[in-house]
Amino acid sequence: MxxxxxxxxxxxxxxxxxxxxxxxxxxxxxxxxxxxxxxxxxxxxxxxxxxxxxxxxxxxxxxxxxxxxxxxxxxxxxxxxxSDNFNADWFLDGRRRNPGPDYGYGQDVRGTVAAMNIAPPEYSPRVHGQNPGTVQNFYLAPDAAKPAASALAAPPARVAPPTMAAPNPNSQKVIDTCKAVWLDKKDACNYFAIEVARQLSVTLSGTADQIVDEIKGTGWTSIENGPAARDAATQGKFVIAGIKSGDFTEPRHEGHVAVVVAGAMNPAGWAPAGYWGSTDSNVASKGGSGAPISQCFRAEDKDKIVYASRSF
CATH class of the missing domain: 1.10.10 (Arc Repressor Mutant, subunit A)
Known part of the structure; x- marks a missing residue:
């Protein structure tokens, strides 16, 4: 006990x-x-x-x-x-004293809002030329040959944020249509793509293999790779990505198609964002969030994906 x-x-x-x-x-x-x-x-x-x-x-x-x-x-x-650098004010509102000049990391100070967080979001590197807060500079082993005042050097000149083109309204329309269609058509990639296309006044028909053949034909513009497909979707084009059943590294009984949309690429940089359906429930469950198409096409097949776009 x-x-x-x-x-x-x-x-x-x-x-x-x-x-x-x-x-x-x-x-x-x-x-x-x-x-x-x-x-x-x-x-x-x-x-x-x-x-x-x-x-x-x-x-x-x-x-x-x-x-x-x-x-x-x-x-x-x-x-x-x-501690010589903290007092009761730290408990009240996070204030602390400036450390001495030889304390080890210079005079930069920030409030203790996340002491155990290595890189707090509010003190992340500059984004679009904005400096959201000060950054502490830590030195594990000061080099006698280098001046310790490096932490006090003037900050780099503020860089103006890049000029971003206004988003094409059609790119959002494709995303909204995919979201509206996905729940009812998520069980088959070809039915999903066909219905999204229909609502955007684009004609698609047939199996996934037939759709891949169709987007290689008249009225469609071939796209070289995933980043270019993402750019076309961002410009407001209707973009399809697909592989025929016999073109996979391990041939399958059916092909697969997905609708490419404006959004973030996968970390490896080859797969644009997209929406899709699938007869595989595990693959289908990932197709309604605008995730990179690397979740429905494997990396080993990335060079076999056919991309094409058209206006609507």
Whole structure:
């Protein structure tokens, strides 16, 4: 019984520790509903079942919660007390003192909003010429041959953001049509592509293999690769990507087609965003979010994909 009690206490202590941590780094406003959430999380049915309704075990768990919660705070108090760079103001609104000139990372300072986050979003590198905050410069081993004042060097000149062309309304129309059609036609790639095309006043018909043959013909403009297909979709063209059944690295009993839309490429840089259906439910489930078509075409087949576009 003693081992169970100690275990319940230790478990509660860990939960209490993380409860303080999560509350400290919360990003939303405090709400009354938070109390219900916390009580349900740390004292709900799952916890009661875990301790099998034992009053002693739950009591040890509750004590552990309190110890872990306040121990986190106590350690912060001790660390702030022994630090020359922090004081009670840090607990109130995140303010801290500027470190001394030889502290090790220069004079740049930011509020402690995510001390355990390596690269907080609000202090990410400059985006479109905007500097959202200051950046601390850390030096693990200062080089005596280099001046320590490098951290105080003037920031680079602000660069004007690139001029972006206004988005073509047709590119959004293709996306909206794909979203509207997908739920009813997600079970077959050819039916999905045919219905999207119909609603955009474009004619497509037949199986996936027949659609691939069709987009190679009159009225369609051949596209070299995925990035060029993405550009055409961004310009408001209706773009189809497809492979015939016999052209896959491992030949299949049916081909596959997808509608390419404006959006982000996959990390490897070959697959544009798109929508598709499929007789394979696992593949179909990924086709309604505008994900890169690398989720329905494998990388080994990327050079065999046929891309073509046309106006609508």
């Amino acid at each position: 003693d081992l169970k009690i100690y275990g319940a206490f230790a478990f509660g202590m860990i939960i209490g520790w993380y409860l303080y941590y999560i509350n400290r780094y919360r990003k939303g406003d405090v709400q009354i509903s938070d109390i219900t959430t916390v009580v349900g999380t740390i004292g709900g049915a799952a916890v009661l079942k875990l301790f099998d309704s034992s009053a002693e075990l739950f009591g040890a768990y509750g004590i552990g919660l309190a110890v872990g919660f306040f121990l986190y705070f106590l350690i912060l108090v001790i660390l702030v007390g022994v």
